[in-house]
Amino acid sequence: MNPQLLFWIPATLRLSFILIASGICWYFFGPIIGLSIGLICLIALIVIQLKYLYLLSAWLDHPDSEKLPDGWGAWTDIFSRLYRLRRDDERNRTELTEWLARFRQAMSLLPDGVVIMDDVLFLEWCNPAAERHLGLNNSRDKGMRVTNLIRSPDFIDYIILGRYEQPLTLSLKDRKLIVHIIPFENRRQILVTHDATENDRIEMMRRDFIANASHELRTPLTVINGFLEIAQTQPDLDQTIRMSHLKLMIEQGQRMQNLVEDMLTLTRLESIDYPVRPEHVNIHNLLDQIKQEADALSGGRHEISLMIDGPDIEGSTDELRSAFSNLVSNAVRYTPAGGRIDIKWKNTEAGPQFSVKDSGIGIRAEHIARLTERFYRVDKSRSRETQGTGLGLAIVKHVLLRHGAVLAIESQPEAGSTFIVRFDKNSTDGDMVRALEN
Structure with a gap:
């Protein structure tokens, strides 16, 4: 029904009732009584309307804290509409709050930094990635000018020139950042930062x-x-x-x-498309084969011992053979004739441990941290003499990463070296070793 009819019909009926009541009193008691009754009814009607107007005004002053009054007549429809509007508004506000919370949570999980600024570059909000990239603090720096927080001449020039079509490459806090500013709405801008440090390292x-x-x-x-x-x-x-x-x-x-x-x-x-396929690794058989290969490579020039006092593990037999064989063959190649090489497999409180100890030429301390880099050689001429490819220890590192193991190196020049592989104790139970990302 037309809302206007819902208002006019009750009003017309009430006025008609007052006129009829006044006419009846006029007929039976005379015009003075009839007019008095009509006037009293009109005044009562006006007082009621003023009362509801006052209640409406009081509610409008405090819509969140005041309860909507109960109506009478046309006011019933007015207050019911206001109640529906208020309920819809509360629902929309709740949905908006939930959406805003989800938005901020999503922005917080982004690997790229997001900074929201107003038209004069005052910080309104930033996500954790932007805090890491730019050294900001959302709670502390909110309301401060971004150019005062990011002390970089290149960034300030980028802001002043306002040429946002091309991103800015910025070196900040030992990071290589790709910075892009995106204007949106009339009075806000978004600053997006992408950390290209890792990509740069991988490319190098x-x-x-x-x-x-x-x-x-x-x-x-x-x-x-x-x-x-x-x-x-x-x-x-x-x-x-x-x-x-x-x-x-x-x-x-x-x-x-x-x-x-x-x-x-x-x-x-x-390759992430080549996960570890764990299997039972027979350590005795594996190390016996590696010992035989070491004896053949040595040709009787070294004294090689093997000691096994530990459990079998779960993992990839082929990958572990490659890693262990690389460590043992390196010991043979870099140990002069007459030297000694000890191969051990034992169990410790932390888990199984494989070690190769030699009495070879040793390694200076400054080289140890870089030994697992591709093609890194301590002595290039000697590496060529021993037919090394420079990739053996890089292969060892990646095999151990995939098996949740770590490599420790102890060495001194002219005093030999010890390469120790430490496995987690969970490698010996019934659970398969989980492939780790490199």
């Missing part, structure tokens, strides 16, 4: 990896191509010299093959 590692791999492959290729050119230009070369050249070419070809295999292994270990 990629470039170094390609450069080092190219360098490592270039040397054997140069040797092979040189001997092939000699064989082509000197067909009557002495057979002894020819056989010596062929031997060297085979060695260099084997070196390239080892390098390529190590690079493929390292790539596979770093």
Whole structure:
């Protein structure tokens, strides 16, 4: 029904009732009584309307604290509408509060920094990532000018020029940040920061990896191509010299093959699409095989011992064989003839532990932290003599990361080295080892 009819019909009925009552009194008691009754009814009606107007005015002054009054007549419909509006408003306010809380929670979980500023660059809100990137504090710095909080000439110039089409690359607090300002609404701006430090580091590692791999492959290729050119230009070369050249070419070809295999292994270990498939690892069989390989590589030049006093574990047998074999073969290669190498597997309170101790040339302290980097060598000339690829300890590091183990290195120049692999004690129970992200 039309809302106007809902108002006019009761009003018309009340006025009609007053007129009828006044007419009846006029008829029976005379005009003075009739008019008096009509006037009293009109005054009573006006007083009631004024009362409800007062109640409405009092409620409008404090809509959140005052309860809506009960109405009479047309006021019943008015107050019921106001009640519905108030209920809808409270529901919308609750939904808005919940939406705002979800929005702030989502913004707080973003890896990128988000700063909301007004048109004169006063801070209104920022998420935790922006606090880390820019050194802000949302509760402390709210209401302060952002250019006073971020003390960077490049950032201030970017703000002053107002050329926000292109992002700004900013070095701040040992981070490389990509900063972009996005105007929105009429009186607000959003500052977005992206931390590119890790991407920059990965890109640098990629470039170094390609450069080092190219360098490592270039040397054997140069040797092979040189001997092939000699064989082509000197067909009557002495057979002894020819056989010596062929031997060297085979060695260099084997070196390239080892390098390529190590690079493929390292790539596979770093891939998130290649998770660990845990299995029962028979430590006795595994270390016996590694001991036999070490004896063959040593050729009787070293005294190699093996001691096993610990449990089997869960993990990848092939990956652990690669890691343990790399540590043992390094010990053989870098220990002079007549030296001693001790291979041990034992159980400790913290968990199983594998160690390789040698009496070799040792490593200076400044090199130890970088030993697991790709292609890092303490002595490049000696590494080439021992046919190392420079990727063995990088492979060890990634295998151990995937198995939740850690590598410790103890070494002193001319006093030998000890490489210790510590596994978590949970590696020995029935639960499979969980693959860790690199």
